[in-house]
Amino acid sequence: MDVQADKEAQQQILQFMTTEHFTLQTxxxxxxxxxxxxxxxxxxxxxxxxxxxxxxxxxxxxxEGFFLFVLVLFPSLLFLGIFTFKRVLQTAAEDIVxxxxxxxxxxxxxxxxxxxxxxxxxxxxxxxxxxxxxxxxVPTDSKWDLFQTxxxxxxxxxxxxxxxxxxxxxxxxxxxxxxxxxxxxxxFFMAGVLVQRHYIVRKFVDLEGRLKTLFPSDSTGxxxxx
Numbered sequence: 136m137d138v139q140a141d142k143e144a145q146q147q148i149l150q151f152m153t154t155e156h157f158t159l160q161t162x163x164x165x166x167x168x169x170x171x172x173x174x175x176x177x178x179x180x181x182x183x184x185x186x187x188x189x190x191x192x193x194x195x196x197x198x199e200g201f202f203l204f205v206l207v208l209f210p211s212l213l214f215l216g217i218f219t220f221k222r223v224l225q226t227a228a229e230d231i232v233x234x235x236x237x238x239x240x241x242x243x244x245x246x247x248x249x250x251x252x253x254x255x256x257x258x259x260x261x262x263x264x265x266x267x268x269x270x271x272x273v274p275t276d277s278k279w280d281l282f283q284t285x286x287x288x289x290x291x292x293x294x295x296x297x298x299x300x301x302x303x304x305x306x307x308x309x310x311x312x313x314x315x316x317x318x319x320x321x322x323f324f325m326a327g328v329l330v331q332r333h334y335i336v337r338k339f340v341d342l343e344g345r346l347k348t349l350f351p352s353d354s355t356g357x358x359x360x361x
Contacts, residue, residue: 156240163233166226177219202307209300216293224286234266242350260352294327
């Protein structure tokens, strides 16, 4: 009787885990779709703005009207870009959480049937390294791998927009030599890249500290590649 009850309980647990696995996979698809949609909206807005700037520049002959137009347009793009950056980063963190949850459930499958381990291609380790490898990403020590992500891409574009805005504002207000305006724009670009990269790292380090790893990929428990 006890054996039968144990089998029924195990079957129920397996059904619960399978349902949770499906739920997490669906949630991952939703985060990816949202990130792609927000990036597409942002990139479309930037592309349209660049075309508009070109037309206004030709029509106005780079007069004061041109500068007033771009000095209103670029802050609007930066506003959209900053919030796109933050939301895409949030969805990336969500995706990591869901991926780690799926790996943890997959490890339970291995515990139930160790003989099927060799048939599993995806990772069964619930640390960040295991989750990244399941996405085809091999963690490295490079400090710039973060810019391969959607949030990193948006961060670079935001930095470009900020640098262009700073250079144009300097040109409009102080009529500095073009090389000085260019240098100021480059400084703002570099500052934007570094600040946003630091923000990405801080968010993922905080996430790593809040998530408990039960089945690490190695003896170190799996660390983030920062």
